[in-house]
Amino acid sequence: MKRIYCIVEKCLACRSCEIACAVAHSGVERVEDAVKIRPLPKHRIRVESIGDRNTPQGIRSIALQCRHCEDPLCAQACITGGISRDPETGAIVNNPDKCVACWSCIMVCPFGVIVRYEDCRRAVKCDHCADRDEPACVEACPTRAILYCEAEDAPIPVE
C-alpha cells in the first residue's frame, strides 16, 4: 500500500505541507479563501521537531501524518465502527456520519495524528487526499521531502 513518507534530511520545517493540507480539506481551492473560513480549516499533517542543537544530529524535523496502520489501534478503539480499512485503497478511513466525537481514537493513536475537527464534532486525520491524484502535502513540499509511494521505494529511517 502506498503511504506518505517524509525524508527527515530534506525537511526544512517550512510547514508548507500543513497549509496545503488545511486548504485541500477546506472545501475551497485558494489559500486566500481558506483563511477566511472560521474556525480556520485544520491540517492533518503536522511538522514536529525530532532534534535540536543539543541532540547529536542537530536540528531535524519530520512531517507526521496517519500511517494507515497494519493493525490500526484507532479502529479497535472506535466505539461506532466508523473507522475501517477501505477495501479498495487499503487506507484507514473515518466515516464522518458515524463519528460521535468520543475521541477514543485520539486516546490510542501512538503517533498523535488524529485531531479534533474545527467544530469539535468529529475526529479527522490524513485520508491520502482521496479525491486528488497526489496528496496536497506532497505537491506542496518545496524540497520534495514528502513522498507518496510503496514501502519498497520509501527512504530508510535515518540514524
Added chain:
Amino acid sequence: MTFMKIVIIGNSAASTAAIETIRAEDKDSSIVQISEERHPLYSRCLLSYYLADKIDKNGLAYRSADFHKKMDVQLHPGRCVEEVDPAGQKVTCSDGSAHSFDRLLIATGSSAKIPDNIPETLRGVFVLRTVADAEAIKQKLSGAKKAVVLGGGLVGMRAADALCRAGLKVFVVIGSNRILSRMIDYEAARIVGTRVRDNDIEVMTGSDVSEVLHKDGNVVGVVTDNGLMLDCEILIVAKSVRANTGLIRNTDIKTRRGIETNASMQTNYENIYAAGDVAETFDITTEEYTVNALWTCAVQQGRIAGQNIARRDAAGIPAKYAGSVAMNSLNFWGIPIISFGVTVPEDESRYTILKDSRPEQNVYKKIVIADNRIKGLILVGRIANAGVLFSLVQNKMDVAPFMDQLLGDRFNFGHVVRHGGKPVLEKYYRGLST
C-alpha cells in the same frame, strides 16, 4: 485439524473482533454464533447517544447489516446459552438446542448490577445496558419530569447527560466523593463538575439510595441514606457491572471476578477461550488480574482469542495479549476527558506525580509515574497526543529523558523519536501501531 467447529457466545465487541480475525485466516471452518439479544449487532457504547436522540436506531449499528453473511457465520439471535459442557464439548441453549464445538469462545460480556434494596420490577426502574433498556427508557421519557441516576461513572454520567438533554431535571446520587471516580481524581472531577452543574444536573456525592418510593407499581421517588427525599418518575441504576458467568456455574472453568484467562485468552480448558467484559486479564498498570470492562479491551482480547482459535497446529506461535489497561475517553459538554491506568494511587509516596492545573481554562493534566514508567494519567481539556502517552504506558518506556516535557501542551511523537531513535521511526514508517 483442518475443519473446525467454532462456537462463539455473544454478539458484541469481543465476538465481532474474534470473527474478523478468524476469517482473515480461516475461511472454511464453521462458525456458529449464539446471542441472547435479538437486536442486530450494535455498539452498546452508543446507547446514551441514542437516548439523547443524537443518533437514530440505525446509527447504533457496529458493522454493516450483511456482516454475518459476509463472514459466513451462522448467527442464532435470541437464544441464551444455559450450559457449557467442557468435557462433552457442547453448549446447550434455553430452547433445548445444542451445539458441539472444537473450539469455544465465551464473550458474554457483563450486566448492570442492581442493589438488593432496589425493586427492579417497579415501572420506572431501569438500567442502561441493552437496546431494549434504551427503548424502555425512551418510552417513559415523554411525560416524565424528574429522574434520579444512581452511580456517577461513565454510564451514569452519560445517562444523566442524555436525560438532561431530553428535558428532565436530573439528580445523580454517587457513593464516592466525586463523579467519574474510577477515571479521574478530585481536582479533575471539580472541573467537570462545574460543567455538570451549569447544565442544571444536580450531583450528590457520598450518598446512596436507601429506599425507593412507589405507588401502584410506579416509581415516584427515592430516599437517600442522608435522609433526602427526591421525587422522580425514572430511576436509572448505573453503579457497576458483573461478568455474565452464569452459563458456566456448573463447570470447573475457573472464575474470580470474571473468567480467568491466560495471555492467549484461554481458560483452564485449552480449547475454551474467553474475551471482553466476561474475562479477567492481567492489567499492565496495576500488575494485578482484573476485569477492565471496556470496549477497546474487549476488541483487543477478541482479536487475540480469534487469532489463536484460527491456529490449526499446536506448533504455531500463539498470539499473546500484552495485558489490559483501564482506558477511558469521554467528551462531556465540550470538555474532553481521557484517562489511563492508575490515576489515584493509594500510596502516593511510591509515585512521582506530575500536575498541571488550570481550572480557569478547564484544563487539568496529571501523570502518575513509578520507576520512570507512566502508570496512569488524566487529561482534561487538552487531549491532543493522548495516544502518544498511551504508547509509553503500553511499551513501558523509560520516560526519564523527557520527564519535564510530558505535561507540556506541545508534547508529541517527535519527543519519542528523539529518544527512541531509529527503531521508533521505523515503526512509524511501517505503520506498526503496537
